[in-house]
Each structure stands twice: as C-alpha cells, then as structure tokens.
Amino acid sequence: MTALLTTPMPPAPRQRGPLWFAWRRFRANKAAVVGGIVLGVITLLAILAPLVTKTGPNDQAFLTENLFPPSWDHWFGVDDLGRDFWTRIVYGARVSLTIGFAAATCSVLIGIPLGAIAGYYGGRADWLIMRVIEIFSVVPPLLAAMLLGALTQGGFLTIVVIAALFGWVQVCLLVRAQIKAFKEKEFVRAAQALGASPGYIIRRHLIPNAISPIIVGFVLAIPLAMMLEASLSFLGVGIPPPTPSWGQMINVGMNFMYFYWHMAVFPTAALAITVMATTLFGDGLRDALDPTLKGA
Amino acid sequence: MTGFIIRRLLSISVTFIIVSILIFTMMHAIPGGPFDGGEMPLPPAVREKMMAQFGLDQPVWVQYLKYMSGVIRLDFGVPFQSPGETMFSLLADAWLPSLVLGGLGVLIGAPLGILLGIAAALHRNTWIDYLASAVATIGLTVPVFVTSMLLILIFAVWLNWFPASGWGEPINWVLPITAYATIPMATYARYTRSAMLDTLNKPFVTVLRAKGLTENKIIYGHVLRNSAIPMVTVFLPMFIGTATGSIFVEAMFRVPGLGSYFVSSIRTRDYPLEMALMLMLTVMFCVAYLISDVAYALLNPRIRYGDRKG
Numbered sequence: 001m002t003a004l005l006t007t008p009m010p011p012a013p014r015q016r017g018p019l020w021f022a023w024r025r026f027r028a029n030k031a032a033v034v035g036g037i038v039l040g041v042i043t044l045l046a047i048l049a050p051l052v053t054k055t056g057p058n059d060q061a062f063l064t065e066n067l068f069p070p071s072w073d074h075w076f077g078v079d080d081l082g083r084d085f086w087t088r089i090v091y092g093a094r095v096s097l098t099i100g101f102a103a104a105t106c107s108v109l110i111g112i113p114l115g116a117i118a119g120y121y122g123g124r125a126d127w128l129i130m131r132v133i134e135i136f137s138v139v140p141p142l143l144a145a146m147l148l149g150a151l152t153q154g155g156f157l158t159i160v161v162i163a164a165l166f167g168w169v170q171v172c173l174l175v176r177a178q179i180k181a182f183k184e185k186e187f188v189r190a191a192q193a194l195g196a197s198p199g200y201i202i203r204r205h206l207i208p209n210a211i212s213p214i215i216v217g218f219v220l221a222i223p224l225a226m227m228l229e230a231s232l233s234f235l236g237v238g239i240p241p242p243t244p245s246w247g248q249m250i251n252v253g254m255n256f257m258y259f260y261w262h263m264a265v266f267p268t269a270a271l272a273i274t275v276m277a278t279t280l281f282g283d284g285l286r287d288a289l290d291p292t293l294k295g296a
Numbered sequence: 297m298t299g300f301i302i303r304r305l306l307s308i309s310v311t312f313i314i315v316s317i318l319i320f321t322m323m324h325a326i327p328g329g330p331f332d333g334g335e336m337p338l339p340p341a342v343r344e345k346m347m348a349q350f351g352l353d354q355p356v357w358v359q360y361l362k363y364m365s366g367v368i369r370l371d372f373g374v375p376f377q378s379p380g381e382t383m384f385s386l387l388a389d390a391w392l393p394s395l396v397l398g399g400l401g402v403l404i405g406a407p408l409g410i411l412l413g414i415a416a417a418l419h420r421n422t423w424i425d426y427l428a429s430a431v432a433t434i435g436l437t438v439p440v441f442v443t444s445m446l447l448i449l450i451f452a453v454w455l456n457w458f459p460a461s462g463w464g465e466p467i468n469w470v471l472p473i474t475a476y477a478t479i480p481m482a483t484y485a486r487y488t489r490s491a492m493l494d495t496l497n498k499p500f501v502t503v504l505r506a507k508g509l510t511e512n513k514i515i516y517g518h519v520l521r522n523s524a525i526p527m528v529t530v531f532l533p534m535f536i537g538t539a540t541g542s543i544f545v546e547a548m549f550r551v552p553g554l555g556s557y558f559v560s561s562i563r564t565r566d567y568p569l570e571m572a573l574m575l576m577l578t579v580m581f582c583v584a585y586l587i588s589d590v591a592y593a594l595l596n597p598r599i600r601y602g603d604r605k606g
Contacts, residue, residue: 015449030491031433135311137532138581139318143541143574147319150562151326191553227439231576234441234557250445257453270447272438279437 025288032284033281038277046093048167079252079263082259090272092244096274098227099159103225104218106164109172116202118172119179126176133169141166142231149237161240163225171217177212212289219282223275230271304589308582319574320360323567352567367441373568387554387563394461398542400469406534409481410527413488418498418515428485435482440541444475444548461550472549481543483534486526491523495527498522528591535584539577566573 012234026032055063079085145162152158183189183206191201207214232238233247241248253264352359366373375386407429416428435443451457451471458470495501498521504514546555554573561570 028510029431058582086587131307131311134307134585135314136319138308138311138578138585139315140536140540140577140581142543143577144319144322145325146558147322148564151322173342223437231439231441234544235547237562251439257449261449261453264445264449272434272442275439276437277431280433 005296017248019061022288025274026249026284028229029284029287031280032288035277035284038273038279040094040272044278045090045098046097049090049094053084053089053090055084072271079249085262085266088244088249089171089246089266092246092249092267092270093274095156095239096229098272099156099163099229100161100222100226100278103163103167103228106160107119107171107221107225108218110164110168111217112175112210113211114168115172115175116179116206120183120198120202121177122180122207129172129176133172136169138278141228145228145232146235149232149235151164156239156243159232160225162232163228167224170221171214174217175207175210178213179206180188181217182206182209215289216282216286219278223278223282226271226275226278230279240264300399300593301400301586301590304586308586312578312582315578316364316571316575317360319358319578320363320571323570323574324356324359326562326565329359350480362567369577373572374566375569375572376566383568386569387557387572390552390554390557393551394542394555397469397472397545397551397553398476398538400473402480402535402538403580404473405477406484408477409484410488412485414482414492414515416485416489417492420493423448424448428489432482432486435478439544439549440479441473441544443478444545445473447471448548461548463551468549471553472545474526475548476538476541479537480534481536483530487526487530488523491526492519494604495519495523507570523591525595528588531591532581532584532588536581539580 021074028249079088114129118126145166148162148165149158179202191205196204228246229238230247230250233245234251236248236251238247239245249267250264251268252269253260256263354362363373373383375381375383383390412424412428412431416425419425436495448471452459459465461466461468501514501519504518509517543555543558545551546553557569558573560566561573
C-alpha cells in the first residue's frame with residue numbers, strides 16, 4: 001500500500017508540504033524572525049556561558065572594583081559584591097531559559113492528556129476539567145505562586161512546578177478545542193468503526209493532528225514561566241541568592257539605581273529582551289503553523 | 297437569562313469556597329507561625345498562650361470554619377501585626393492609594409488602548425499600526441516591575457521630571473499610574489485591533505458600503521459594536537493582571553497601598569490579614585468573571601444560554 005503511494009509519478013508538479021508553507025509564512029514575519037534570532041543568540045550564550053565569561057558567576061574576584069561602571073574589562077560593570085556583572089547576566093540567562101523550557105515541557109505534559117480527555121470524552125470529564133480550569137482562572141496566579149513559594153522555601157524545582165501548575169491551562173484549552181474539532185471527522189469515525197480503542201485514537205489520530213497548537217502552547221508557555229520566575233525572585237521567594245537570577249538582580253539593582261545605574265539597567269534589559277524575543281517568536285510560530293488561531 | 301445568571305452564581309460560589317479552602321490550608325502549611333519571632337523568640341509558655349488566644353492551637357479545619365463563619369458576618373478577624381485594630385480600619389487606609397492608582401490606570405489605559413487599536417485597524421500597515429503593535433507587545437511581555445524600573449530610571453533619575461516614590465501629591469501619581477496603565481492599554485490595543493480587523497473583513501460590511509452608508513456610520517454604528525465581544529472577554533485577564541501588578545507597582549514606587557500587605561502578611565504569617573486580602577481579591581475576580589460572562593451574553597444575541605455551554 002505504501003509502496004504504491006510512494007511510487008514517483010513523473011509529470012507531477014513539485015509537492016510542497018504544509019511545513020514548507022509554514023516556513024514561508026514564518027519568514028515573512030520580520031518581528032518573529034528577529035525574535036527567533038535573538039532567542040537563539042541568548043540560548044547559545046547561556047549554553048556556552050563558561051566560554052564567554054572570565055570568572056565563575058559567584059566569584060568575588062573584583063572586590064577592589066566593586067560597583068565600578070561598565071568598562072572594557074567589565075562590559076556590564078561590577079556588582080556590589082565584586083562580581084563581574086556580564087558573567088552574572090549570562091549565567092542568569094541559563095537559569096531563566098532552563099526554567100522557561102522545563103516549565104513549558106511540564107505544562108505540555110499535564111495539558112495534553114487533560115485536554116485530550118476533556119475534548120474526546122466530553123460530558124462529565126469535560127465538566128470536571130473545565131471547573132478545575134475555572135478555579136485556576138479566578139486565583140491570581142502570582143499570589144498563589146507567592147504562597148507556594150513561601151510554602152516550599154523557593155528553589156529551582158519549586159519554580160518549575162509552580163510555573164507548570166499555572167501554565168498547563170492554556171495548553172489544555174488549545175488541545176481540547178482542537179480535539180473537539182477533529183473527533184467528529186470521518187477518519188476518526190472510521191477508526192472507531194474498525195474497533196480502535198479511545199486511547200489508540202487519541203494517540204495515533206487526534207494528538208498528531210493537534211501538534212501545531214501543542215507547539216504554540218509550548219513556546220508561549222516559556223515566556224510566562226520566565227516572567228513568573230523573575231517576579232518571584234524579585235519578591236524574594238524565588239531562586240535563593242547565590243544563584244544568579246535576573247529578577248533578584250533587579251531587586252538588588254533597585255537599591256543602587258540612583259548612583260550605579262548599571263546594576264538596574266542590565267538585568268532589566270536582559271529580562272525584557274529575552275521575554276519579548278520569545279513571545280515574538282512564539283506569536284510568529286502560531287501565525288505560521290496555524291493561521292486560524294490568530295489572535296487567540 | 298436569569299436562570300443562566302443563577303447557575304453561574306452557584307458555580308462561582310462553589311469555586312470561591314474551594315479556592316478559600318485551598319488558600320487557607322496552603323497558608324497554614326507554610327512552616328513557622330506568627331509568634332515565632334526570629335531574633336527575639338518568645339518563651340514557649342507565652343507563645344503557647346498567644347497561640348491559644350488566637351485559636352491557633354485548634355485543628356486547621358476548625359480554624360477555617362471559625363474564620364469563614366466570621367467572614368459571613370463581615371468580621372475578618374484581628375490582624376496579628378496590630379491586634380488593637382480591626383481588619384477594616386487597617387485596610388481602609390490602604391484601599392485608597394490602590395484604588396486611585398489602579399482605577400486611574402485602567403480608566404486612562406483602557407480607552408487609550410481601544411483608540412490605539414481602532415486607529416491601527418483602520419490604518420493598517422502605517423506608522424500608527426506599528427506603534428500599536430509595539431505598545432501591545434511591550435506592554436504584554438515586559439513584566440510590570442521592569443516597566444516601572446525603566447520609568448523611574450528615565451523620568452526620575454535621568455530627566456528628574458517626576459519624583460520616583462511617595463504618595464500624597466498628584467505629581468507623585470504620574471509614574472505609578474503610567475506603569476499601571478501599560479497593562480490595560482497593551483491588552484486593549486492588541487485585542488481591539490484584531491477584533492476590528494476580523495469584523496472589517498466580514499461580508500456585512502461590504503453590504504453596508506454597497507448600501508451607501510458613510511464610513512463613519514459603518515465603523516461607529518456597526519463594526520465597533522460587533523468587535524465589542526472580544527473586548528469584553530479580555531476584561532477578566534486584564535483586570536487580574538492589573539490587580540496583581542499592584543503588588544509590584546506599589547513596591548517599586550513605595551506606595552502605601554494594599555499591595556505591600558500581600559508580601560508582608562505572607563512573610564509574617566499574619567493569617568487573618570493574608571486571608572482577608574486573598575478573599576477580597578478572589579471575590580473581585582469571581583465578580584469580574586461573572587460580569588464578563590453576563591456581558592458576553594448580553595452583547596452577543598447569537599449566544600443563548602439555554603443549555604450548558606460547551
């Protein structure tokens with residue numbers, strides 16, 4: 001059967017897959033391309049952190065120069081504890097991006113099965129999942145996160161869990177909508193008629209068809225998790241101090257703002273640029289992969 | 297319609313009760329208590345007596361029922377940080393700054409955002425469209441404490457036009473209100489633009505044009521009305537964003553509002569104060585949720601809540 005389908009048909013016009021069109025749509029979106037490039041550069045810097053910096057992130061190697069403004073030796077200056085600020089910012093990218101990706105992965109892992117169950121079975125299961133989502137939509141995420149942060153004393157893993165706890169809702173809703181739209185289609189009916197189990201249908205037919213909203217939900221969950229981490233660290237219930245985190249650095253920088261501007265400007269700009277680049281990239285990806293989702 | 301509102305009201309009350317239970321148990325699960333005293337620990341006997349006095353020695357569910365039965369009678373308990381006062385007198389002073397700043401922020405930001413969105417949709421691919429997109433992206437992606445920080449750096453530290461912090465003089469209000477306004481402005485600019493564009497491409501607009509209506513009549517009488525639905529749906533997330541943003545805005549600009557109490561009440565394990573603040577916000581969000589649901593139904597005659605919505 002497959003052999004028959006793949007036998008070349010000589011005069012056929014060149015076939016363009018949906019991915020080719022998605023790529024063309026994506027390339028036409030300048031903001032998204034720039035966002036993607038910036039995100040790529042930041043990710044590279046974060047991965048190569050030990051190579052692009054001279055000292056470790058916690059080395060107080062420049063105590064005699066502490067609070068020095070940016071110079072040739074210290075591109076972003078030196079912080080109040082004598083640490084090279086460029087190093088701190090680069091290692092901060094590591095923390096921020098790791099949390100962003102880890103939380104987005106967890107959100108997707110929670111969101112897909114729940115969304116699939118709600119969308120495929122409908123009825124009581126759908127009702128229950130929608131009520132849970134309703135609870136999440138009336139609880140202010142940041143305040144609940146603050147409580148959870150205080151409850152667990154902060155830390156890397158906690159932040160990921162908290163961000164995933166509030167990030168899955170979006171993925172779940174996207175998957176649910178997609179599966180609801182597809183479950184009445186003929187090929188699903190055919191599979192049902194052939195006796196396929198619901199689990200098989202969901203795995204083999206419905207989730208592959210929901211792949212674009214899943215990718216979009218994944219990419220858009222990243223900046224939200226990064227913002228949550230920065231906000232919690234800013235309030236002092238996020239990543240505990242020696243580990244460099246942008247939110248924490250902004251909090252410290254606030255106290256030095258009047259005389260040592262570099263302490264406030266660089267982490268602020270780093271956070272703003274990273275979150276913005278990721279969002280633009282995600283928006284572009286959404287428009288490219290699934291033009292019907294626009295503005296959702 | 298009445299049936300729909302009653303059903304939503306019931307469902308939202310159940311949600312509210314679940315949320316209150318979750319918050320209460322979470323709050324009490326945080327290690328440490330209000331009278332542990334970091335640097336000057338109380339003698340165990342005194343500590344125990346104080347715990348007993350505030351009923352903290354009882355099981356959590358008893359405390360919860362006691363607290364909630366008080367809440368029904370509008371008694372939110374006694375804040376541990378100033379036991380001489382009632383919750384109302386403590387919060388009354390803090391309400392005003394938050395309400396003035398947040399309220400003005402939304403009142404200024406939302407119309408500006410809507411106007412920007414309309415202008416962007418009507419003049420597609422011109423500078424105003426790009427401006428609207430830039431405002432929307434920056435406002436929605438940059439956390440509010442970063443915006444506040446940049447505002448302080450530019451307008452207070454470098455240009456020295458406005459004071460960086462404080463409360464009282466209207467000139468102190470300018471920067472915090474601007475910081476607040478970015479959230480509704482960005483939200484509305486983005487959604488108004490996309491809703492307007494959607495509507496402008498509908499066939500009925502072409503019919504109206506063919507009938508010879510003036511462009512103004514088409515836009516203000518028909519297109520705007522039909523684009524209002526998405527604007528109502530974003531009201532809730534916008535409202536939540538602004539309310540939680542208050543914590544950061546007030547911390548950055550040192551405004552003596554409600555926001556500062558959120559952080560301090562969690563830190564000092566001031567259970568009644570924390571619970572009162574959380575319940576207040578949750579009620580506000582529930583009401584906003586309900587209002588946006590009802591407004592959605594009122595604005596869109598195609599939606600009939602005869603049976604459960606999908």
